Amino acid sequence: MGGLRAAGRRCHLEWQVGGWKILPLSPTGSLPVILTPVSKRFYITTAIDYVNGAPHLGHAYEKVVADVIARSRRSLGDDVFFLTGLDEHGQKVQQAAEAAGLSPQAYCDNLAVQWKALAQLLGLSIDDFVRTTEERHQRVVQVVLSKLHAAGQFYKTTYKGWYSVREETFLTEKDRNPDGTWDAKWGQVNELSEDNWYFRLGIHQAWLIEYLETHPEYVTPESRRNEVLGFLRSEKLEDLCISRPKARLSWGIPLPFDPEFVTYVWFDALVNYFSVPAAHGDLAALAPLGDYYAGKAGSFSAWPADIHLIGKDILKFHAVYWPIMLRALGAPLPRQLLVHGWWQKDGQKLSKTTGNVVDPVAVIGEWGLDAFRYYVVRELGIGPDGNWTDTGFGDRYRAELANGLGNLVNRAISMLNRYRQGLVPSPHLELAAETTAVVEQTAQLYRSFDAQGALVSIWKLVNRANEYVEKTAPFRLAKDPTQASRLDEVLYNLVEVCRILAVLLWPVIPHTSDRIFAQLKQCDAPDRWDLTRWGRLEIGHQVGQPEPLFPRKDLAPGGK
Numbered sequence: 001m002g003g004l005r006a007a008g009r010r011c012h013l014e015w016q017v018g019g020w021k022i023l024p025l026s027p028t029g030s031l032p033v034i035l036t037p038v039s040k041r042f043y044i045t046t047a048i049d050y051v052n053g054a055p056h057l058g059h060a061y062e063k064v065v066a067d068v069i070a071r072s073r074r075s076l077g078d079d080v081f082f083l084t085g086l087d088e089h090g091q092k093v094q095q096a097a098e099a100a101g102l103s104p105q106a107y108c109d110n111l112a113v114q115w116k117a118l119a120q121l122l123g124l125s126i127d128d129f130v131r132t133t134e135e136r137h138q139r140v141v142q143v144v145l146s147k148l149h150a151a152g153q154f155y156k157t158t159y160k161g162w163y164s165v166r167e168e169t170f171l172t173e174k175d176r177n178p179d180g181t182w183d184a185k186w187g188q189v190n191e192l193s194e195d196n197w198y199f200r201l202g203i204h205q206a207w208l209i210e211y212l213e214t215h216p217e218y219v220t221p222e223s224r225r226n227e228v229l230g231f232l233r234s235e236k237l238e239d240l241c242i243s244r245p246k247a248r249l250s251w252g253i254p255l256p257f258d259p260e261f262v263t264y265v266w267f268d269a270l271v272n273y274f275s276v277p278a279a280h281g282d283l284a285a286l287a288p289l290g291d292y293y294a295g296k297a298g299s300f301s302a303w304p305a306d307i308h309l310i311g312k313d314i315l316k317f318h319a320v321y322w323p324i325m326l327r328a329l330g331a332p333l334p335r336q337l338l339v340h341g342w343w344q345k346d347g348q349k350l351s352k353t354t355g356n357v358v359d360p361v362a363v364i365g366e367w368g369l370d371a372f373r374y375y376v377v378r379e380l381g382i383g384p385d386g387n388w389t390d391t392g393f394g395d396r397y398r399a400e401l402a403n404g405l406g407n408l409v410n411r412a413i414s415m416l417n418r419y420r421q422g423l424v425p426s427p428h429l430e431l432a433a434e435t436t437a438v439v440e441q442t443a444q445l446y447r448s449f450d451a452q453g454a455l456v457s458i459w460k461l462v463n464r465a466n467e468y469v470e471k472t473a474p475f476r477l478a479k480d481p482t483q484a485s486r487l488d489e490v491l492y493n494l495v496e497v498c499r500i501l502a503v504l505l506w507p508v509i510p511h512t513s514d515r516i517f518a519q520l521k522q523c524d525a526p527d528r529w530d531l532t533r534w535g536r537l538e539i540g541h542q543v544g545q546p547e548p549l550f551p552r553k554d555l556a557p558g559g560k
Ligand code: MSP
Pocket: 046, 047, 048, 049, 050, 057, 058, 059, 061, 062, 087, 269, 270, 271, 309, 310, 311, 312, 313, 314, 341, 342, 343, 344, 350
C-alpha cells in the first residue's frame, strides 16, 4: 500500500504516496512537488451480521440506511469509506455449523455467498466487506490482545456460575425468575466452573462517564446516551470475560498469550471497524498496534470512524466495551454511534418460529429495489421502533411513488414530447426559489444523517410540482395558441424540477434517479449535489421518451 497511486473520481485524478498528496506546483501540472497530507475519508460502518441464518428485514434496513448516508456524503463531496460484513466466530455459528453437518469455515463460506448477494441486491455502495475469519482481521485482533495483555489490562481467574448457551453469557442471580427458574430466552442453562481471561473494564468507568458527558455526540439519539449514562452512573462496571476455553468452544481466534483459549466473539467482532483500515494501511489505525505494523502505512486514511450505525440491542457493546478497548489501546475513538430501533411486523416481533417475517429478497423481487429502499427509509427514522405492514407499504407505493413521483415525471416528460417534440424551452425561474429552498433543507438533513427528514423535504417539492401541473393546466394552455410562451414556461419548470429531484433522491433510490436522468437524456450521473443548481437544462436540449417509474399495482406485498 506504500507506493505511488492515483486516486480520485472521474477526471479528477491526484497522486498519493505514503499518506501524502502530491499537488502540482506548475499550472500545467507538469512539476508535482508539494506534499500535503491525504485527507481523512468519511468512514461509516454497519454492525457485522452473524452468519447463523438468513438475512431479514432488520439486517437489510440497517444496511440501506448506511448506504443512504454513504451516498449522500459522496454526493455532497466527501470521499467516503463504507464498510459492512460478517461476524463469523462464536458459539452460535459453531452450533449452527454442527447442526448443518459442516465445518464452521465451510458453513460460513456457504452463507457468506448469500449475505454478499444481499449486499449486492440492496445496491449497497460498499467499499469493503469484512469477514472476521479473514487473516487480515484475525492478525489485528491478536496484536490488540497482545498489546492489552502486555499493558496489564487482562488477568486470569476462575469463575463458577450459570451459563446460557444460547446467549453465550454467564448469568447472575438477578437473571433468575422470581420462582428460581431461568427464563426461556436463555435457552439451556448449565452450571460451569471455568478459568478465563478478564479485561479490567472497571478501572475505566470514571473516564467513560466523563467522556460521554463531554462528548454528547458520541451516542445518538440522546435517549440512547441517557440510557448508557444512567447505567454507568448507577452500576459498577463488571470486568469483561474476553476468552472462552477451547475445550468448550474452538471456533474463535486463539489468544496469542494462552493457547488453551479463544477470543470472546464480541471482542473479536468490534475490532473489525479498526482492523480493516489497518489492513488498508491507515496510519491512525496502525500506530497504536506498534512495532508489528511499523512500515506498513500507506495513503489510506479513514480511522477514526465517523459513524457506527447499529441497532439498539448492541448499544452496550459499542458505547461501553468498544471505547474502553480503544482507550486502553491508545487509539482515537470513533465520532458517533447512530443507534436505530427495531422493526416489527403487524405490531409483533419478527420471528422465524412464528412465521412473522418480512423477506427483503421477496419484497424486492415483487416491488423492485427502490420501492423497498424508499419504504424502509421513509417509514422509520433513526430512533424509535418501526412497524412493517403490507398495507402501509402498498399505500406509500401507490400514493408517494406511483401517483406522486412517478406521475410527475411521466406527465412532465410526456407533455414536453407531446407539445414541444421533446425540446426544452428557454429557462424560466417560476419554481426556482422554492426548489432551491428544498435543496438547501435536504442537504442539511442529509448532513445530519436524517434520511427520513430528507424524504419528507423532497416530497414537499414533488407535491408542489404536481399541484403546479393542476393549477397551470398545461393541457389547456396547449389548446390556446396565444398561451404558447406560458406553456413553454410551465414545461421548463416541470422538467427542471424533475431533473433536480433525481439528484436529491439519488442517495435513497439511485436506480430511479438514473432512470429519470436517462429519460431526460442527461449524460452525467445524478450523483453530484452541484447538479441541483437551477437552470442547468438548456434550451433546445432533446429529452427522451417517458417510461413508468413505478408501475401501478393493485396488491399489497405478499399478494394481500
Ligand atoms: N454480530 C453482532 C454485531 C457485531 S458488530 C461489531 C450482531 N449481529 S446480528 O446479526 O444479530 O444483528 C446485526 C444488526 O441487525 C444489529 O445492529 C441489530 O440491531 C440489527 N437487527 C437485528 N434485528 C433487527 C430488527 N428486527 N430491526 C432492526 N434491526 C435489527 O448483533
